[in-house]
Amino acid sequence: MSFDLSRKIFNPLEDYLGVVMQQGRVQTDADWNTLVAQFKRRLQAGSLDTFGPSAVPRETADGFLITGSATDPEIGAGRLYVDGLLAENHTETLKWDARLAETSGTARLSGARLDAAPTGPAGTTPYTDQPYFPDPPALPADETTLLYVDVWQRDITYLQDAGLVDAAVGVDTTARQQTVWQVKGLTGVGDIDAGTPDVDIPGWLQ
Template sequence: MKGDFSRDTFDPRHHYTRVLMQQGRVHLDADLNEQSAISQHYLQALAADLIGPAGGPAGTAGFGISTDAAVGKNLGKRLDPGDFMIMPGRYYVNGAMCENPQVLLYSEQTGYPFDGNTTVDALAALGSYVVYLDVWERYVAAVEEPFIAEVALGGPDTAGRAQLTWQVRVLPATGEDPVNNQAFWADSLARTVPLMAARAEPPATNNDPCTIEPGARYRGLENQLYRIEVHAPGVAAVQGQGATFKWSRENGSVVMALSGVPAVDATAQTTTVQLATLGRDTDLGLVVGGWVELVDDASTLRHSASPLLRVHSIERDTFTVALEGVADPRVGTDPALHPYLRRWDHDGDPVAGGAVALAESIPGQPVWIDLEDGVQATFLANDQGVPSDYSTGDYWLVPARTATGDVQWPNDGSAAALNPQPLPPRGERHAYAGLSAVGPDPAGGPNPVHTELRKFFARLAT
């Protein structure tokens, strides 16, 4: 959630049932957001307990997969080899209600193609594969959905939205039995979850973990919510290759909408964009030498690590910005996909594509990475020494407060050690459900056979 928040306080381990406002007190965004998170957690847990990991109402469940050309023709859908239809209706995944309002081709989904192995042409050549539903929640701001903003305010935005987002994806299953082999799903979708810890910088002379010296503090002038996010996926970097990360002191919420199509000069390796605004003020705008990311709806849904671009110059009269680097040609060219720039505040490395190489520390021997103003982070390998799998979009939030001169991060529970506790990413949290397994016809027919993987539940009232 890349909104302009003070912090994110919801934690299911607290078992809170309500947020109770008190008279005469300051109202904070975190309190109101925690109340909605408590309610959502309860409703989704209840639905998951009643329905199970995934299921739809019998007879009317959505997300059926069809390759019936006659049905497609009646619905105005042309089915090319390898393509298929996603039928309308509702389906629940991990308690979250997914809705598809109309028949949709696999290739019509925003963000398609997702990768080279699951294009329609690739599916036509595959012997067998699994169609599954990928479900997660994402933050939507006014720059992505302009109707959220109240025009009577003359430009400022107000609240954002959390959107339940889904994609129908494909997993090649050559040589596997995805219907009866549970290990197929575990091997294909499971990963070693990464861990990170954060702290305020201790003085180099302090050898006593129980003593906090005056220099051991957050030295920023303002309260911040640092967002540390994985950019390029993979395992920790080795010799400059592997996962990378970026960070923002404003939770990645500083964004500026494009008002035209980016002009890319492949020879000069530059990209020029015209913006609708240069930001709310100088602190929340662009700076020469800073790093930005060109984003739109499709790249967000693809979870693609678009090249980070460095600001070369800013024409403030025309809102024109010259960027060093070549943008992804798939991003920013369609105004209907709400293209915009997102500002990042890290000191990027051009060798790492503008991000920072992500290196893991040995358990018990953390190597701390300096962000700014005393804020530090470390990525930790697990106790078994197995490299973690970093995914684009994994993120951690680090609130930094001037009142304490420290960051808000849990310790490991040892009063003598006061070591920051390694935590998994706060998101994005994805849930998955199988829809259909596609394979050759056992009878030798020319058309592939679909095996239903959806689960169904009966209505309480009939």
């Protein structure tokens, strides 16, 4: 379901850097959403200019690192920037991040304590248990598979997240945009390695 918007007026060619509220004026969704769009573009453009098309920060050096077996890989906890978008694998393990002043780890969603022992391998997410990729296809054991991370943004309304309904008024008041990721496998790539140019990987540029 798409957002219920009056209009979209953001234009990056105008080089506006903010939206200023004036007293006594009628407030509309368009102005607020324009501010969000300006902020999003600034973050994405800044990330692209700083890191390039893809990068893993030093603070989470194992972010999306693939370990384990060929048929049952594990995905490392941490952050990854793809085309300026921030993807984050939180994993289940609870951990306090002093710099961001937050607790990471999906176990907190079930009310687990910070000192609770993780139920899975520390710092990884199984390929078969990805948060945004239910029931991924099995990976073959008899051929080389190229694993890659697909990152995009999607719109979320109260139909996907009932928590967006305001209990005080009984209806949704806002919606959300979400960055999601999936680790996928490309089979039939033949004898390749990390140094193989993209154009030489069968099926990669299709």
